[in-house]
Amino acid sequence: MEYHVSLPFSSEFVKKLKINDVLYVTGKIFTARDSAHQKIRGMKPVDLPFDPSGMGLYHCGPLMKKENDRWIAVSAGPTTSSRMEEFEDILLDRFDVHLIIGKGGMGQRTSTALKKTGSVYAAFPGGAGVLAAEKITKVADVYWLEELGMPEAVWVLEVTELGPLVVAMDSTGQSLYKGI
Amino acid sequence: MDTKHLEDGILQLILKAETEIPPDVITALKQAYAVETGAAKVQLEAMLANVEKAKNKRCPMCQDTGILTFFVNIGTRFPATGILKQVIEQAVARATLEIPLRPNTVDPMRSTNHGDNLGSYLPHILWDFEPGDSAHIITLPKGSGSENMSALQMLSPSVGLDGVKRFVVETVKKAGGRPCPPIVVGVGIGGSADLAMNLGKRALLRPVGTHHTEPLIAQLEKDLLEIINKTGIGPMGLGGKTTALDVHVEVAHRHPASLPVGVVIQCWADRRASLVIHPDGSWEVQ
Numbered sequence: 001m002e003y004h005v006s007l008p009f010s011s012e013f014v015k016k017l018k019i020n021d022v023l024y025v026t027g028k029i030f031t032a033r034d035s036a037h038q039k040i041r042g043m044k045p046v047d048l049p050f051d052p053s054g055m056g057l058y059h060c061g062p063l064m065k066k067e068n069d070r071w072i073a074v075s076a077g078p079t080t081s082s083r084m085e086e087f088e089d090i091l092l093d094r095f096d097v098h099l100i101i102g103k104g105g106m107g108q109r110t111s112t113a114l115k116k117t118g119s120v121y122a123a124f125p126g127g128a129g130v131l132a133a134e135k136i137t138k139v140a141d142v143y144w145l146e147e148l149g150m151p152e153a154v155w156v157l158e159v160t161e162l163g164p165l166v167v168a169m170d171s172t173g174q175s176l177y178k179g180i
Numbered sequence: 181m182d183t184k185h186l187e188d189g190i191l192q193l194i195l196k197a198e199t200e201i202p203p204d205v206i207t208a209l210k211q212a213y214a215v216e217t218g219a220a221k222v223q224l225e226a227m228l229a230n231v232e233k234a235k236n237k238r239c240p241m242c243q244d245t246g247i248l249t250f251f252v253n254i255g256t257r258f259p260a261t262g263i264l265k266q267v268i269e270q271a272v273a274r275a276t277l278e279i280p281l282r283p284n285t286v287d288p289m290r291s292t293n294h295g296d297n298l299g300s301y302l303p304h305i306l307w308d309f310e311p312g313d314s315a316h317i318i319t320l321p322k323g324s325g326s327e328n329m330s331a332l333q334m335l336s337p338s339v340g341l342d343g344v345k346r347f348v349v350e351t352v353k354k355a356g357g358r359p360c361p362p363i364v365v366g367v368g369i370g371g372s373a374d375l376a377m378n379l380g381k382r383a384l385l386r387p388v389g390t391h392h393t394e395p396l397i398a399q400l401e402k403d404l405l406e407i408i409n410k411t412g413i414g415p416m417g418l419g420g421k422t423t424a425l426d427v428h429v430e431v432a433h434r435h436p437a438s439l440p441v442g443v444v445i446q447c448w449a450d451r452r453a454s455l456v457i458h459p460d461g462s463w464e465v466q
Contacts, residue, residue: 020218020219022222035291060243061243061244061282062243062282063240063243063245063280063281063282065280074239074240074243074280075234075239075240075241075242075243075245075282076243077230077242077243077244079244079325080324080325080328080358082358103325103357103358103360103416104325104356104357104358104359104360104416104417105356105357105358105417123357123416123418125222125223125226125227125230125415125416126242126325126360126416126447126448127227127230127241127242127323127360127447127448127449128226128227128229128230128241128242129230129234129239129240129241129242129243129244130230130233130234130237130239130240130241131226131229131230131233132243133239133243134233149283149286149292149293149295150282150283150293151243151282151283151284151293164222164226166219166222166223166418168219168418176219176417176418176419177356177357177417177418
Protein backbone atom coordinates (compact mmCIF):
# COMPACT_ATOMS: atom_id res chain seq x y z
CA MET A 1 0.00 0.00 0.00
CA GLU A 2 1.07 3.57 -0.63
CA TYR A 3 0.04 6.32 1.79
CA HIS A 4 0.36 10.09 1.53
CA VAL A 5 -0.01 11.14 5.17
CA SER A 6 0.53 13.97 7.63
CA LEU A 7 2.20 13.91 11.03
CA PRO A 8 1.37 13.31 13.82
CA PHE A 9 0.16 9.76 13.08
CA SER A 10 -2.90 8.38 14.85
CA SER A 11 -2.43 5.08 16.66
CA GLU A 12 -5.05 3.48 14.36
CA PHE A 13 -2.99 4.50 11.33
CA VAL A 14 0.27 3.13 12.76
CA LYS A 15 -1.44 -0.20 13.54
CA LYS A 16 -2.56 -0.43 9.92
CA LEU A 17 0.97 -0.06 8.56
CA LYS A 18 2.72 -3.22 7.43
CA ILE A 19 6.23 -3.90 6.17
CA ASN A 20 6.66 -2.99 2.48
CA ASP A 21 4.07 -0.19 2.66
CA VAL A 22 5.37 3.04 1.13
CA LEU A 23 4.83 6.41 2.84
CA TYR A 24 5.09 10.01 1.66
CA VAL A 25 5.03 12.11 4.82
CA THR A 26 4.13 15.76 5.39
CA GLY A 27 4.73 17.60 8.67
CA LYS A 28 7.42 18.20 11.24
CA ILE A 29 10.41 15.96 11.80
CA PHE A 30 13.59 16.37 13.82
CA THR A 31 17.06 14.99 13.16
CA ALA A 32 19.08 13.19 15.81
CA ARG A 33 22.22 11.09 15.54
CA ASP A 34 24.32 9.43 18.26
CA SER A 35 25.42 12.62 20.06
CA ALA A 36 21.92 14.10 20.16
CA HIS A 37 20.47 10.78 21.36
CA GLN A 38 23.08 10.63 24.08
CA LYS A 39 22.25 14.18 25.16
CA ILE A 40 18.49 13.55 25.12
CA ARG A 41 18.93 10.37 27.16
CA GLY A 42 20.88 12.30 29.80
CA MET A 43 18.28 15.06 30.17
CA LYS A 44 14.90 15.27 31.85
CA PRO A 45 12.20 15.69 29.17
CA VAL A 46 11.18 19.05 30.72
CA ASP A 47 14.72 20.37 30.26
CA LEU A 48 14.79 19.73 26.51
CA PRO A 49 14.75 22.93 24.45
CA PHE A 50 12.19 21.35 22.12
CA ASP A 51 9.33 18.89 22.40
CA PRO A 52 9.81 15.88 20.10
CA SER A 53 6.24 14.67 20.63
CA GLY A 54 4.17 14.42 17.48
CA MET A 55 7.19 14.76 15.24
CA GLY A 56 8.91 12.13 13.16
CA LEU A 57 12.47 11.27 14.20
CA TYR A 58 14.94 11.36 11.32
CA HIS A 59 18.35 9.68 11.61
CA CYS A 60 20.15 12.28 9.56
CA GLY A 61 23.17 14.55 9.69
CA PRO A 62 22.25 17.04 6.99
CA LEU A 63 24.45 19.23 4.84
CA MET A 64 23.10 22.74 5.39
CA LYS A 65 24.01 26.18 4.11
CA LYS A 66 23.05 29.59 5.40
CA GLU A 67 21.68 32.08 2.90
CA ASN A 68 20.48 35.52 4.02
CA ASP A 69 20.39 34.33 7.64
CA ARG A 70 18.21 31.35 6.76
CA TRP A 71 19.28 27.73 6.81
CA ILE A 72 18.68 25.75 3.64
CA ALA A 73 19.07 21.97 3.28
CA VAL A 74 21.50 21.10 0.48
CA SER A 75 21.64 17.33 0.94
CA ALA A 76 19.83 15.45 3.67
CA GLY A 77 19.59 11.69 3.27
CA PRO A 78 19.50 9.27 6.21
CA THR A 79 22.42 8.09 8.31
CA THR A 80 22.98 4.49 9.48
CA SER A 81 20.29 3.78 12.09
CA SER A 82 22.04 0.94 13.91
CA ARG A 83 24.27 3.47 15.71
CA MET A 84 21.16 4.61 17.60
CA GLU A 85 20.13 1.12 18.68
CA GLU A 86 21.27 1.56 22.28
CA PHE A 87 19.22 4.76 22.71
CA GLU A 88 16.01 4.36 20.73
CA ASP A 89 13.83 2.38 23.14
CA ILE A 90 14.37 5.06 25.80
CA LEU A 91 13.44 7.85 23.39
CA LEU A 92 10.33 6.00 22.16
CA ASP A 93 9.32 5.38 25.74
CA ARG A 94 9.71 8.99 26.87
CA PHE A 95 8.15 10.84 23.94
CA ASP A 96 5.15 10.61 21.68
CA VAL A 97 7.30 9.77 18.66
CA HIS A 98 5.74 7.11 16.42
CA LEU A 99 7.73 7.36 13.20
CA ILE A 100 11.45 6.74 12.89
CA ILE A 101 13.08 7.40 9.53
CA GLY A 102 16.52 6.01 8.81
CA LYS A 103 18.44 3.50 6.79
CA GLY A 104 19.92 0.06 7.21
CA GLY A 105 17.52 -1.10 9.89
CA MET A 106 17.59 -1.50 13.67
CA GLY A 107 17.80 -4.40 16.10
CA GLN A 108 15.58 -6.41 18.37
CA ARG A 109 15.63 -3.86 21.19
CA THR A 110 14.11 -1.19 18.95
CA SER A 111 11.73 -3.68 17.35
CA THR A 112 10.35 -4.52 20.80
CA ALA A 113 10.02 -0.81 21.62
CA LEU A 114 8.18 -0.17 18.33
CA LYS A 115 5.69 -2.86 19.29
CA LYS A 116 5.30 -1.56 22.82
CA THR A 117 4.80 2.09 21.84
CA GLY A 118 2.88 1.54 18.59
CA SER A 119 5.49 2.97 16.24
CA VAL A 120 7.12 2.15 12.91
CA TYR A 121 10.58 2.38 11.38
CA ALA A 122 10.64 3.48 7.74
CA ALA A 123 13.65 3.49 5.42
CA PHE A 124 14.51 6.35 3.11
CA PRO A 125 16.94 5.40 0.31
CA GLY A 126 20.46 5.99 1.64
CA GLY A 127 22.58 8.44 -0.29
CA ALA A 128 19.55 10.09 -1.89
CA GLY A 129 20.44 13.37 -0.21
CA VAL A 130 19.25 15.82 -2.85
CA LEU A 131 15.93 14.00 -3.24
CA ALA A 132 15.36 14.35 0.53
CA ALA A 133 16.52 17.98 0.66
CA GLU A 134 13.97 18.90 -2.02
CA LYS A 135 11.17 17.72 0.30
CA ILE A 136 12.33 19.98 3.13
CA THR A 137 10.24 23.10 2.78
CA LYS A 138 11.52 24.85 5.87
CA VAL A 139 14.32 24.55 8.40
CA ALA A 140 12.29 25.54 11.43
CA ASP A 141 14.92 25.38 14.17
CA VAL A 142 18.32 24.08 15.13
CA TYR A 143 19.52 23.06 18.59
CA TRP A 144 23.02 22.39 19.93
CA LEU A 145 24.67 23.47 16.66
CA GLU A 146 27.66 25.15 18.34
CA GLU A 147 28.19 22.29 20.72
CA LEU A 148 27.66 19.30 18.45
CA GLY A 149 28.45 20.65 14.98
CA MET A 150 26.36 20.50 11.80
CA PRO A 151 25.96 16.72 11.39
CA GLU A 152 25.15 15.97 15.04
CA ALA A 153 22.93 18.96 15.87
CA VAL A 154 19.15 18.60 16.16
CA TRP A 155 17.46 20.17 13.14
CA VAL A 156 13.69 20.64 13.18
CA LEU A 157 12.44 20.38 9.62
CA GLU A 158 9.14 20.88 7.87
CA VAL A 159 8.74 18.35 5.08
CA THR A 160 6.24 17.89 2.29
CA GLU A 161 5.73 14.44 0.81
CA LEU A 162 9.03 13.11 2.16
CA GLY A 163 9.45 9.72 0.52
CA PRO A 164 9.59 7.04 -0.65
CA LEU A 165 9.72 5.73 2.92
CA VAL A 166 9.47 1.95 2.96
CA VAL A 167 7.98 0.63 6.20
CA ALA A 168 10.76 -1.76 7.12
CA MET A 169 9.87 -2.51 10.77
CA ASP A 170 6.22 -2.32 11.77
CA SER A 171 4.35 -2.17 15.09
CA THR A 172 3.68 -5.92 15.13
CA GLY A 173 7.35 -6.94 15.26
CA GLN A 174 7.72 -7.65 11.54
CA SER A 175 11.00 -6.53 9.97
CA LEU A 176 12.32 -6.59 6.41
CA TYR A 177 15.82 -6.98 7.85
CA LYS A 178 15.03 -10.32 9.51
CA GLY A 179 16.13 -13.46 7.76
CA ILE A 180 18.63 -11.75 5.50
CA MET B 181 52.71 28.07 -11.32
CA ASP B 182 49.51 29.95 -10.37
CA THR B 183 48.48 28.53 -6.99
CA LYS B 184 44.93 29.91 -7.19
CA HIS B 185 44.42 28.30 -10.62
CA LEU B 186 45.62 24.94 -9.25
CA GLU B 187 43.29 25.30 -6.27
CA ASP B 188 40.42 25.90 -8.70
CA GLY B 189 41.34 22.62 -10.41
CA ILE B 190 41.22 20.64 -7.16
CA LEU B 191 37.95 22.37 -6.24
CA GLN B 192 36.41 21.33 -9.57
CA LEU B 193 37.71 17.79 -9.00
CA ILE B 194 35.94 17.63 -5.62
CA LEU B 195 32.77 19.19 -7.07
CA LYS B 196 32.69 16.61 -9.87
CA ALA B 197 33.22 13.72 -7.45
CA GLU B 198 30.54 14.91 -5.00
CA THR B 199 27.87 15.72 -7.58
CA GLU B 200 28.30 13.16 -10.38
CA ILE B 201 28.93 9.47 -10.14
CA PRO B 202 30.93 7.86 -12.97
CA PRO B 203 29.02 6.39 -15.95
CA ASP B 204 30.13 2.83 -15.12
CA VAL B 205 28.29 3.05 -11.78
CA ILE B 206 25.16 4.53 -13.38
CA THR B 207 25.12 1.68 -15.93
CA ALA B 208 25.38 -0.90 -13.13
CA LEU B 209 22.59 0.79 -11.12
CA LYS B 210 20.34 0.81 -14.21
CA GLN B 211 21.02 -2.89 -14.76
CA ALA B 212 20.07 -3.55 -11.14
CA TYR B 213 16.89 -1.45 -11.50
CA ALA B 214 15.89 -3.60 -14.50
CA VAL B 215 16.06 -6.89 -12.58
CA GLU B 216 14.69 -5.85 -9.18
CA THR B 217 11.07 -5.67 -7.99
CA GLY B 218 9.18 -4.29 -4.97
CA ALA B 219 11.04 -2.35 -2.25
CA ALA B 220 14.39 -2.97 -3.98
CA LYS B 221 13.16 -1.34 -7.18
CA VAL B 222 11.76 1.62 -5.19
CA GLN B 223 15.25 2.19 -3.72
CA LEU B 224 17.02 2.04 -7.07
CA GLU B 225 14.49 4.33 -8.69
CA ALA B 226 15.10 6.93 -5.96
CA MET B 227 18.88 6.50 -6.24
CA LEU B 228 18.84 7.07 -9.99
CA ALA B 229 16.50 10.08 -9.62
CA ASN B 230 18.86 11.47 -6.97
CA VAL B 231 21.87 11.05 -9.28
CA GLU B 232 20.10 13.18 -11.93
CA LYS B 233 19.04 15.84 -9.43
CA ALA B 234 22.51 16.12 -7.88
CA LYS B 235 24.12 16.52 -11.30
CA ASN B 236 21.61 19.10 -12.52
CA LYS B 237 21.66 21.17 -9.31
CA ARG B 238 25.40 20.67 -8.73
CA CYS B 239 24.64 19.62 -5.15
CA PRO B 240 26.43 16.80 -3.29
CA MET B 241 24.36 13.66 -3.95
CA CYS B 242 24.77 12.48 -0.37
CA GLN B 243 24.83 14.66 2.73
CA ASP B 244 27.77 12.58 3.91
CA THR B 245 30.35 14.20 1.67
CA GLY B 246 32.83 11.90 3.37
CA ILE B 247 36.44 11.99 4.29
CA LEU B 248 38.39 13.06 1.24
CA THR B 249 41.18 10.77 0.09
CA PHE B 250 43.47 11.89 -2.74
CA PHE B 251 45.55 9.43 -4.73
CA VAL B 252 48.29 11.56 -6.27
CA ASN B 253 50.62 10.29 -8.98
CA ILE B 254 53.32 12.83 -9.64
CA GLY B 255 55.38 12.77 -12.82
CA THR B 256 59.06 12.79 -11.90
CA ARG B 257 59.48 15.94 -14.01
CA PHE B 258 56.31 17.72 -12.77
CA PRO B 259 57.37 21.26 -11.78
CA ALA B 260 54.93 22.01 -8.90
CA THR B 261 55.44 19.06 -6.53
CA GLY B 262 56.43 21.30 -3.62
CA ILE B 263 53.14 23.20 -3.46
CA LEU B 264 50.65 20.39 -4.14
CA LYS B 265 49.94 19.46 -0.52
CA GLN B 266 49.12 23.01 0.47
CA VAL B 267 47.05 23.52 -2.68
CA ILE B 268 44.98 20.40 -1.94
CA GLU B 269 44.38 21.48 1.66
CA GLN B 270 43.35 24.99 0.69
CA ALA B 271 41.05 23.64 -2.01
CA VAL B 272 39.38 21.32 0.53
CA ALA B 273 38.72 24.23 2.90
CA ARG B 274 37.33 26.30 0.02
CA ALA B 275 35.21 23.39 -1.25
CA THR B 276 33.70 23.04 2.24
CA LEU B 277 32.38 26.59 2.01
CA GLU B 278 31.76 26.94 -1.71
CA ILE B 279 30.20 23.62 -2.82
CA PRO B 280 29.42 23.25 0.19
CA LEU B 281 30.64 20.06 1.90
CA ARG B 282 29.53 18.87 5.31
CA PRO B 283 32.26 19.55 7.88
CA ASN B 284 33.37 16.01 8.70
CA THR B 285 36.68 16.26 10.55
CA VAL B 286 36.32 15.72 14.29
CA ASP B 287 39.15 15.84 16.83
CA PRO B 288 39.04 12.34 18.36
CA MET B 289 40.37 13.59 21.74
CA ARG B 290 37.94 16.48 22.21
CA SER B 291 35.06 15.53 19.87
CA THR B 292 35.14 19.03 18.38
CA ASN B 293 34.47 19.55 14.68
CA HIS B 294 37.27 21.37 12.85
CA GLY B 295 34.64 22.87 10.56
CA ASP B 296 36.62 22.89 7.31
CA ASN B 297 37.33 19.23 6.54
CA LEU B 298 40.98 19.70 7.50
CA GLY B 299 42.69 18.21 10.52
CA SER B 300 45.46 15.96 11.66
CA TYR B 301 46.41 13.72 8.69
CA LEU B 302 43.30 14.88 6.80
CA PRO B 303 42.61 15.16 3.95
CA HIS B 304 44.33 11.86 3.43
CA ILE B 305 46.84 12.16 0.60
CA LEU B 306 48.57 9.09 -0.82
CA TRP B 307 51.61 10.00 -2.88
CA ASP B 308 53.18 8.01 -5.68
CA PHE B 309 55.46 8.75 -8.58
CA GLU B 310 55.32 7.95 -12.27
CA PRO B 311 57.44 8.86 -15.28
CA GLY B 312 56.44 12.08 -17.04
CA ASP B 313 55.86 15.77 -16.45
CA SER B 314 52.16 15.84 -15.38
CA ALA B 315 50.38 15.06 -12.12
CA HIS B 316 47.31 12.79 -11.92
CA ILE B 317 44.99 13.10 -8.93
CA ILE B 318 42.03 10.89 -8.14
CA THR B 319 39.71 11.75 -5.26
CA LEU B 320 37.50 9.25 -3.49
CA PRO B 321 35.13 10.97 -1.04
CA LYS B 322 33.81 8.17 1.11
CA GLY B 323 31.06 8.34 3.72
CA SER B 324 31.22 6.68 7.10
CA GLY B 325 28.20 4.42 6.49
CA SER B 326 30.28 2.29 4.17
CA GLU B 327 33.72 3.00 5.68
CA ASN B 328 32.52 1.79 9.11
CA MET B 329 31.92 -1.65 7.59
CA SER B 330 35.59 -2.11 6.58
CA ALA B 331 37.36 -5.09 8.07
CA LEU B 332 40.78 -6.61 8.31
CA GLN B 333 41.69 -10.13 9.18
CA MET B 334 45.11 -11.69 9.48
CA LEU B 335 44.20 -15.15 8.25
CA SER B 336 46.28 -18.24 8.67
CA PRO B 337 47.74 -19.09 5.24
CA SER B 338 46.45 -22.65 5.53
CA VAL B 339 42.84 -21.46 5.02
CA GLY B 340 43.78 -20.59 1.42
CA LEU B 341 41.55 -18.76 -1.04
CA ASP B 342 38.45 -20.48 0.38
CA GLY B 343 39.22 -18.83 3.71
CA VAL B 344 39.65 -15.48 1.97
CA LYS B 345 36.25 -15.88 0.30
CA ARG B 346 34.58 -16.83 3.60
CA PHE B 347 35.96 -13.71 5.33
CA VAL B 348 34.89 -11.36 2.51
CA VAL B 349 31.36 -12.81 2.39
CA GLU B 350 31.03 -12.78 6.20
CA THR B 351 32.06 -9.11 6.23
CA VAL B 352 29.42 -8.25 3.63
CA LYS B 353 26.75 -10.25 5.49
CA LYS B 354 27.59 -8.59 8.80
CA ALA B 355 27.32 -5.16 7.14
CA GLY B 356 23.83 -5.98 5.81
CA GLY B 357 21.93 -2.86 4.73
CA ARG B 358 24.14 -0.44 6.66
CA PRO B 359 26.72 0.50 3.99
CA CYS B 360 23.96 1.52 1.49
CA PRO B 361 23.94 -1.45 -0.89
CA PRO B 362 24.24 -2.19 -3.74
CA ILE B 363 27.86 -1.88 -2.70
CA VAL B 364 31.21 -2.14 -4.44
CA VAL B 365 33.60 -4.38 -2.53
CA GLY B 366 37.32 -3.68 -2.57
CA VAL B 367 39.51 -6.53 -1.37
CA GLY B 368 43.23 -6.37 -0.68
CA ILE B 369 45.00 -9.69 -0.26
CA GLY B 370 48.55 -10.08 1.02
CA GLY B 371 51.26 -7.66 2.12
CA SER B 372 50.94 -6.41 5.69
CA ALA B 373 47.89 -5.28 7.71
CA ASP B 374 48.11 -1.68 6.45
CA LEU B 375 48.98 -2.66 2.88
CA ALA B 376 46.01 -5.06 2.62
CA MET B 377 43.63 -2.24 3.68
CA ASN B 378 45.33 0.20 1.32
CA LEU B 379 44.96 -2.25 -1.59
CA GLY B 380 41.30 -2.80 -0.68
CA LYS B 381 40.71 0.92 -1.01
CA ARG B 382 42.79 1.26 -4.18
CA ALA B 383 40.75 -1.57 -5.70
CA LEU B 384 37.74 0.76 -5.57
CA LEU B 385 39.39 3.12 -8.07
CA ARG B 386 38.90 0.62 -10.88
CA PRO B 387 35.65 1.14 -12.89
CA VAL B 388 32.67 -1.04 -12.00
CA GLY B 389 32.24 -3.83 -14.54
CA THR B 390 35.98 -4.31 -15.17
CA HIS B 391 38.00 -7.24 -13.93
CA HIS B 392 41.60 -7.67 -12.90
CA THR B 393 43.97 -8.36 -15.79
CA GLU B 394 45.21 -11.55 -14.14
CA PRO B 395 42.68 -14.34 -14.92
CA LEU B 396 43.04 -16.03 -11.50
CA ILE B 397 42.21 -12.80 -9.69
CA ALA B 398 39.42 -11.98 -12.16
CA GLN B 399 37.88 -15.38 -11.45
CA LEU B 400 38.00 -14.72 -7.69
CA GLU B 401 36.21 -11.40 -8.29
CA LYS B 402 33.48 -13.14 -10.31
CA ASP B 403 33.07 -15.92 -7.74
CA LEU B 404 32.77 -13.44 -4.86
CA LEU B 405 30.24 -11.29 -6.72
CA GLU B 406 28.08 -14.32 -7.38
CA ILE B 407 28.15 -15.49 -3.75
CA ILE B 408 27.50 -11.97 -2.40
CA ASN B 409 24.51 -11.48 -4.68
CA LYS B 410 23.03 -14.75 -3.44
CA THR B 411 22.88 -13.43 0.16
CA GLY B 412 19.62 -11.64 -0.62
CA ILE B 413 20.60 -8.49 1.32
CA GLY B 414 19.60 -6.39 -1.69
CA PRO B 415 19.39 -2.62 -2.20
CA MET B 416 19.47 -0.82 1.20
CA GLY B 417 19.18 -4.22 2.91
CA LEU B 418 15.47 -4.48 2.10
CA GLY B 419 15.97 -7.74 0.21
CA GLY B 420 16.75 -8.34 -3.45
CA LYS B 421 19.07 -9.76 -6.07
CA THR B 422 21.62 -6.95 -6.16
CA THR B 423 23.73 -6.68 -3.01
CA ALA B 424 26.95 -5.72 -4.83
CA LEU B 425 27.53 -4.00 -8.14
CA ASP B 426 31.04 -5.39 -8.32
CA VAL B 427 33.95 -6.90 -6.41
CA HIS B 428 37.51 -5.73 -7.10
CA VAL B 429 40.57 -7.52 -5.78
CA GLU B 430 44.17 -6.33 -5.64
CA VAL B 431 46.99 -8.47 -4.36
CA ALA B 432 50.45 -8.08 -2.85
CA HIS B 433 52.92 -10.86 -2.14
CA ARG B 434 52.60 -12.08 1.43
CA HIS B 435 54.91 -13.21 4.22
CA PRO B 436 55.04 -17.06 4.32
CA ALA B 437 53.28 -16.99 7.71
CA SER B 438 50.70 -14.26 6.90
CA LEU B 439 47.57 -13.96 4.83
CA PRO B 440 46.19 -10.49 5.49
CA VAL B 441 42.83 -9.67 3.90
CA GLY B 442 41.47 -6.13 3.88
CA VAL B 443 37.86 -5.51 2.89
CA VAL B 444 36.79 -1.96 2.06
CA ILE B 445 33.13 -1.48 1.25
CA GLN B 446 31.93 1.38 -0.93
CA CYS B 447 28.29 2.53 -1.03
CA TRP B 448 26.21 2.64 -4.22
CA ALA B 449 27.13 6.34 -4.50
CA ASP B 450 30.59 5.25 -5.63
CA ARG B 451 31.98 8.75 -6.01
CA ARG B 452 35.32 9.31 -7.67
CA ALA B 453 36.78 11.74 -10.16
CA SER B 454 40.20 12.42 -11.60
CA LEU B 455 42.25 15.43 -12.57
CA VAL B 456 45.34 15.86 -14.70
CA ILE B 457 47.61 18.85 -14.14
CA HIS B 458 49.91 19.65 -17.06
CA PRO B 459 53.43 21.05 -16.58
CA ASP B 460 52.27 24.54 -17.66
CA GLY B 461 49.68 24.55 -14.83
CA SER B 462 46.63 23.96 -17.00
CA TRP B 463 44.33 21.16 -15.83
CA GLU B 464 41.37 19.01 -16.84
CA VAL B 465 38.85 17.19 -14.67
CA GLN B 466 37.94 13.79 -16.13
